[in-house]
Amino acid sequence: WLKKLGLKSQSRKKGVYFDGHKREDVLEYQKIFFKKMKELECLMPTFVGEDMMQINPEISNGELLHILVIHDECLFYSNNDQPIV
Template sequence: MSTAERWLKKLGYKAQKHHKDIYMDGHECKDVMEYQNKFLKVMESLEHLMIQYDMEGKPIYPKLQPGEKVHHAIAHDESGFHMNDQQSISWLAEG
């Protein structure tokens, strides 16, 4: 650990203590809303190629035309954004 810290200092990085700040969500910004609308239109156009699920969770496979392939929507929750939450120091370059 001490060797890595010495190298980080030689490379111009500085250890900086950080704290939780207020997070401002930009989901209502004009450009974000435009992107969301474009994304939703693309997803809607691909929906007929995706596996749907009935109320019991059983898959309903799409009826594909020749040359079409099944599309799978892959999503994630925001848990990835909470990695390293317990860290109180970051090594940052100038600027």
């Protein structure tokens, strides 16, 4: 019945798709980003132990505690290990 819907099986290409991660402008932005992250690192707490106890840095007047928030855009599908989809 899938064929009646116009669907057909095809071989899935292996490999990972990288969208311009080595472009010159991307590499330049990475330098700026990592420099800024290094500057802010002293204002970020560390988390230790199995309970992830938060240890806050000593901060001066006028400085604020910074919390790094990360979003991972990895996607995994149920047919990732299937050669034909």
